[in-house]
Amino acid sequence: MPEAIALRGLVCQRAGRDLFAPLDLRVEAGSLVELRGANGSGKSTLLRTLNGVHQQYRGQFTIDPCLFQGHRLGLDELLSPLENLRFAAALHDRQLDEDGAFAALERFGVVRYGLTRMADLSAGQQRRVAMARWYLAALPVWLLDEPFTALDADGQALLTQLMVEHCATGGVIVCATHMPVPIEAKTLLSLAMVA
Amino acid sequence: MPEAIALRGLVCQRAGRDLFAPLDLRVEAGSLVELRGANGSGKSTLLRTLNGVHQQYRGQFTIDPCLFQGHRLGLDELLSPLENLRFAAALHDRQLDEDGAFAALERFGVVRYGLTRMADLSAGQQRRVAMARWYLAALPVWLLDEPFTALDADGQALLTQLMVEHCATGGVIVCATHMPVPIEAKTLLSLAMVA
Amino acid sequence: MGLKTFWHKLGSPRWFYGIANPWRVGFGLAAALLLSVGLVWALVYAPPDYQQGNAFRIFYIHVPSAMIAQSIYIGMGVAGLVLFVWRMKLADVAIAACLPVGMTMTALALFSGGVWGKPTWGTWWEWDGRTVSTLVLLFLYIGIYALRQAIMDPELRGKASALLAIVGTINIPIIKYSVDWWATLHQPATFTLTEKPAMPPEMYLPALVMALGLYSFVGYVILQRMQGLVLEREARTSWVRELAG
Amino acid sequence: MAFESLPDFLAMGGHALYVWLAYGAFALVLAVNLLAARRLKSRALREIRFQARVDRKETCD
Amino acid sequence: MWRLLKREIMVMWRATGVIFNPLMFLFLAVMLFAVGAPPSTGGGSAVASYGGAILWILVLLTNLLSLDGLFRRDYDNGMIEQMATAPQPLFMLLLMRISAHWIAVGLLLTLLSPLLGVLLGVSVNALVVVFLTLLIGTPALSFLGATGAALTVSFARSGALLGLLILPLYLPTLIFGATAIHDQVNGVDNPAALYWLAVVSILAIGLGPFACAMGLRISLEMQ
Amino acid sequence: MWRLLKREIMVMWRATGVIFNPLMFLFLAVMLFAVGAPPSTGGGSAVASYGGAILWILVLLTNLLSLDGLFRRDYDNGMIEQMATAPQPLFMLLLMRISAHWIAVGLLLTLLSPLLGVLLGVSVNALVVVFLTLLIGTPALSFLGATGAALTVSFARSGALLGLLILPLYLPTLIFGATAIHDQVNGVDNPAALYWLAVVSILAIGLGPFACAMGLRISLEMQ
Numbered sequence A, B: 001m002p003e004a005i006a007l008r009g010l011v012c013q014r015a016g017r018d019l020f021a022p023l024d025l026r027v028e029a030g031s032l033v034e035l036r037g038a039n040g041s042g043k044s045t046l047l048r049t050l051n052g053v054h055q056q057y058r059g060q061f062t063i064d065p066c067l068f069q070g071h072r073l074g075l076d077e078l079l080s081p082l083e084n085l086r087f088a089a090a091l092h093d094r095q096l097d098e099d100g101a102f103a104a105l106e107r108f109g110v111v112r113y114g115l116t117r118m119a120d121l122s123a124g125q126q127r128r129v130a131m132a133r134w135y136l137a138a139l140p141v142w143l144l145d146e147p148f149t150a151l152d153a154d155g156q157a158l159l160t161q162l163m164v165e166h167c168a169t170g171g172v173i174v175c176a177t178h179m180p181v182p183i184e185a186k187t188l189l190s191l192a193m194v195a
Numbered sequence C: 001m002g003l004k005t006f007w008h009k010l011g012s013p014r015w016f017y018g019i020a021n022p023w024r025v026g027f028g029l030a031a032a033l034l035l036s037v038g039l040v041w042a043l044v045y046a047p048p049d050y051q052q053g054n055a056f057r058i059f060y061i062h063v064p065s066a067m068i069a070q071s072i073y074i075g076m077g078v079a080g081l082v083l084f085v086w087r088m089k090l091a092d093v094a095i096a097a098c099l100p101v102g103m104t105m106t107a108l109a110l111f112s113g114g115v116w117g118k119p120t121w122g123t124w125w126e127w128d129g130r131t132v133s134t135l136v137l138l139f140l141y142i143g144i145y146a147l148r149q150a151i152m153d154p155e156l157r158g159k160a161s162a163l164l165a166i167v168g169t170i171n172i173p174i175i176k177y178s179v180d181w182w183a184t185l186h187q188p189a190t191f192t193l194t195e196k197p198a199m200p201p202e203m204y205l206p207a208l209v210m211a212l213g214l215y216s217f218v219g220y221v222i223l224q225r226m227q228g229l230v231l232e233r234e235a236r237t238s239w240v241r242e243l244a245g
Numbered sequence D: 001m002a003f004e005s006l007p008d009f010l011a012m013g014g015h016a017l018y019v020w021l022a023y024g025a026f027a028l029v030l031a032v033n034l035l036a037a038r039r040l041k042s043r044a045l046r047e048i049r050f051q052a053r054v055d056r057k058e059t060c061d
Numbered sequence E, F: 001m002w003r004l005l006k007r008e009i010m011v012m013w014r015a016t017g018v019i020f021n022p023l024m025f026l027f028l029a030v031m032l033f034a035v036g037a038p039p040s041t042g043g044g045s046a047v048a049s050y051g052g053a054i055l056w057i058l059v060l061l062t063n064l065l066s067l068d069g070l071f072r073r074d075y076d077n078g079m080i081e082q083m084a085t086a087p088q089p090l091f092m093l094l095l096m097r098i099s100a101h102w103i104a105v106g107l108l109l110t111l112l113s114p115l116l117g118v119l120l121g122v123s124v125n126a127l128v129v130v131f132l133t134l135l136i137g138t139p140a141l142s143f144l145g146a147t148g149a150a151l152t153v154s155f156a157r158s159g160a161l162l163g164l165l166i167l168p169l170y171l172p173t174l175i176f177g178a179t180a181i182h183d184q185v186n187g188v189d190n191p192a193a194l195y196w197l198a199v200v201s202i203l204a205i206g207l208g209p210f211a212c213a214m215g216l217r218i219s220l221e222m223q
């Protein structure tokens, strides 16, 4: 079975400067990779590179179709969670039935805000809607940048469970975080800043 | 000695709806208040109310001059950290000398980015610049909304130490957070959502 | 009742709802009476103009609607001031109630003017002092309307539109003055609005009746709207529940 | 009375189009305002009644 | 596909009357011209063609004004990122979005142009040409403009920079449009201007989404 | 105080050529007019006053275009919040910011107006009036516009809504400006227009910052 992600001597660059030492890694289906590193070590940049929007790097990598969640949520503040989920599905050329969207929002505890504008939700509530988006995306690889931000204890538990489930069904998660992910089976990938 | 913050039956409202049960609280100089509550319970709204920009509330409160740090950093992305600090000082009609700014940036480990545009810093680096701003502000009350966001272990330690120092010198901090602040002496203020 | 207690009572939606009823009925009756008399008088009994013939009858609706369009905007400005200075919630209700009425009245003034212009000026539209200031008035109305549409929070919607209404009202005299001034410079002589050389009473009396009738009508409609809006906003209170039965 | 007969009245001395357009618009504006105000109030009342019913039911359950 | 176009139009509705506002803006600008530089000061027989040309320029500026918002919000909230990495090709998504923009701005203003023309003193038979040229020419404005909007979306205050990039590209469209009106008013029977206008529009529709996609990818790297 | 004004101007410099862009935009717009509705089509003696009026209208539109960015970035990054709660009174800070806007847009365009006037066929002695009216009138544009910008900053795509709110308020300024030029060209010695222009500007400078501060506080509550 080919690996879901393979990095061969990958080094991301910003403004022509290498950010970290070359990375070599193979990630099999079902793994969780915890991406650690000091502030400014290049975690976010690496995730953007894997997602294909940052193109300044050396080395090679391959990656299966992936979902990306950066610091910016990728949800439209003027639309409701429901509309956002529907649009996200349309982007992947899938139809989303009401029941599916409803169930996803319910799972993450924001179903009562289903018709409110995103702009009128609290920080954590918005994050929960984003989780519903991942849940519905049906993509094998997830690239998550500090996904525990703004979540309360309940939300963190929901996220952990979601991550466990995703890996259990053969998905792969790369998660940049400063807080250890409370899951046992994980690969650690540490970025050391290049001086 | 009068208290730094006093809430008398304070209830914040959004779109005409009460967010939580009335709050009564007196905060003496030198205290740290940890503001807890589920996502959407109104922590951010309460801090904005205390800061004076959110004006839909019932009840009364008094508060000493305060510094506010919301989800939005209050730093200009097109300016460098140095320029931002200088402007923040000018807003409070104080002059900031180069040494002071340098020392503050150094303390929070971002002095080498002193002349870079904020937009080109990583999430955690931006947060560290914000910490330098608080440090220089010389205001008695700090209202911090999830200040541990995006900070690495080192950054969290720096923040904890800053908070300890501020309280030790008679300052007051109200800190909304989902992660327990690693400081012993603190008052807990929990918001329970109104159904 | 002293002026001061009246003022305080205005802060109470319930009191307003009650007191509005007789006034509304009064305005309604006055409007029905004055408008029916005025219409017959204007359409049937008033003599035709010696120059414009029967096209002059448009005057009887054109001028009242133009006057009311301006009055209502200024009324909104005053309500805005009240909202800001005394934070009286009823003022926002008043703004919200005046807005559509004023907008339609302005549109009516513009339309009737245009329809009048065709037979008298020979064109549906001419850029002239009064047309420009009426058009600007319409834009001022639409601006407030668009702003209100864009804001979800009812409280903030009120504050924002009040501020805009105040700014607009301060500007209205300047706008009117500048436009009149401009018109005296640019307007071809043939297009000046008829300077009525001492209109005979049988021509201006019906106009007076129509104007009073239209004012009453507008008073009726605005009070009715305000009552509806008060009900909407106070929907959760017990007195509204009781009233609705 | 400025007119001899009904057709005379309707013809408005050749200005029928303009006069009746203007008065038609006048009638329309009045009617729209009247109906809109009515509807606003009656809809508010209807919704309040409905909500009251919902609440009564909920407190019974 | 259809769902995407529907979404775009829905968002336009939601976003503070994007549909409604360009229209109001155009009205106001027409008023400014009528008051500030009334056709009569232009004087002479040229008035009719003057009104048409002013109208064209104003439609162009209105378009420009509305372009700044075309990607701004979605860039800031990370939606563009999602679009750029979706399995649906980006240019297809952009085709939908730009079409929605054209419907909400170009087409709407075209439909209103006869009324505005009257306000500017354009003669009735010139109105037809104004309408026709706008109908054929406005797609070029939306599709050319989108590329500029994509390239400048990463800058904080791009308004005027956008104008700087795009207005030169708009020039041919304007020239063909104004010429067609001018010819008609002066009784010259010269359909070439209309044909050229159509050519520009078709080129813009064909190439615009691709150029726009490239512009957005460049802007994304600046985040 | 002075430090604040300095900061505002510095940020303007930094922000992708805010200084430079309105200017380029105006140049391009003038070019559009020179191409699309050339003064010569106006014919006769009215050309000179026509060019001045067009210039006025374009300066007005350029101003409008640049207003959208006046508070947008600072609103999004939380700086307005800091300003609203600083011990320095907000209207004072706004006075600085709006002044900086006037310097970067109004004053700069005024300084360039003679050159643009020549491009639009304005006669030399009319150029002086154009310059003078712009100098006196542009503060009104910045200070009136700021209130609209403050009220609309919380909306995603405010461009055209802003225009709808502000353009009616700009009308008197335009009228007085254009009339002064018209009078001068036609040899009428009538300084009233200039006086009125000054009155409007002084009123705007005096009341603008307060209204603007109120608008910003309302917008802040929407966050």
Ligand code: HEM
Binding pocket: C059, C062, C063, C066, C067, C070, C109, C110, C111, C112, C113, C114, C116, C117, C118, C120, C121, C125, C130, C131, C132, C134, C135, C193, C194, C196
């Ligand atoms: C669209 C076109 C027009 C508009 C927007 C318009 C607007 C106005 C306004 C705002 C007023 C002032 C009402 C007041 O006293 O407060 C007015 C009055 C008047 N208008 Fe018009 N008008 C238009 C066309 C016409 C035409 C075509 C005529 C007649 C030939 C006309 C005749 C008058 C007269 C006689 C008055 C009353 C004069 C006075 O009170 O001094 N208007 N109009």
Ligand SMILES: Nc1ncnc2c1ncn2[C@@H]1O[C@H](COP(=O)(O)OP(=O)(O)OP(=O)(O)O)[C@@H](O)[C@H]1O
Binding pocket: A119, A120, A121, A122, A123, A124, A125, A150, A152, B014, B015, B019, B037, B038, B039, B040, B041, B042, B043, B044, B045, B046, F222, F223
């Ligand atoms: N701009 C807004 N308009 C209307 N309602 C809002 C707005 N922002 C937040 N709310 C609502 O107000 C409530 C409180 O929001 P707030 O942001 O204060 O919560 P919070 O405690 O900070 O939550 P979190 O832990 O997620 O940051 C939420 O239920 C939210 O839906």
Ligand SMILES: Nc1ncnc2c1ncn2[C@@H]1O[C@H](COP(=O)(O)OP(=O)(O)OP(=O)(O)O)[C@@H](O)[C@H]1O
Binding pocket: A014, A015, A019, A037, A038, A039, A040, A041, A042, A043, A044, A045, A046, B119, B120, B121, B122, B123, B124, B125, B150, B152, E222, E223
């Ligand atoms: N837009 C940009 N342009 C230039 N350099 C940048 C840009 N964004 C970040 N950098 C630099 O690249 C480096 C890596 O940034 P990145 O955001 O990837 O760090 P990170 O590991 O995610 O940090 P954090 O833990 O703070 O989120 C940092 O040193 C930063 O200064």
Ligand SMILES: [Mg+2]
Binding pocket: A043, A044, A045, A145, B122, B123, B124
């Ligand atoms: Mg990061």
Ligand SMILES: [Mg+2]
Binding pocket: A122, A123, A124, B043, B044, B045, B145
């Ligand atoms: Mg919060």
